[in-house]
Amino acid sequence: MPDRPRPRTSAEVPAEDLVFTAVAGRRARMVSWLAYQQMAADVAGQIRYAHSGAVTLVGILQGGWITAQSLADLLPGSTVLAAVARRRDERTDGLELLAAADGLLSPGAPPPGQPLIVVDEVVDSGRTARFFLDHLAPYEAQLACLAASDTADPAPHFTAWSMSDLPALVLPWRVLRDADQTAGCLLAAGPLTTTQLDERLRDLGHDIDPDLLESHLDHLAARDRLHRDGHLWRLPGGPDGG
Structure with a gap:
């Protein structure tokens, strides 16, 4: 298994398209801290059912990183990494994996043998998730999120909510x-x-x-x-x- 994923320039996506933003006029739904905790517990339970041991959670900065940290609390022994799109000339041309130590982020890599799960807050169209999954293809990564549109491509493997009319979720930290x-x-x-x-x-x-x-x-x-x-x-x- 390779130590680091290699960039795929064919998957270039404008940097602004890698962030979930609500369409103007779209209905919104606030998520309380209690509801967020319940959603995270639901997703963690699905992951435990699919994987009996520790996993590597790769949180897409910024919201996915927060969600990955919450999932890690419910999945003892799991590794948490952050994933950020690497930018060049206002376009993305790959990604970086980062590990946190003593409050600092530095280059990191998944431990060998652990299933890898990409984590984001919301998967709407799936374009952001597709970018990260494509660049992590050597790890056969799965996808987890709090909520998703039922037309998202790719569809998440693990999610608390899936709905046809996905509102703009106002998560507790936002x-x-x-x-x-x-x-x-x-x-x-x-x-x-x-x-x-x-x-x-x-x-x-x-x-x-x-x-x-x-x-x-x-x-x-x-x-x-x-x-x-x-x-x-x-x-x-x-x-x-x-």
């Missing part, structure tokens, strides 16, 4: 980075104050400084993604949004 989708979920039923939004977020397991939350809401309003009417935040064109 509630502020994906603030527009977060607001869309929380305000879908009608306008709320900042305090009420904070309460909804706490129900989902998020303790966010109110000033920081207000700052993100103001930023969305400046981009016309939210409207403010007194103390209430509304979605443009949404319920009571005018």
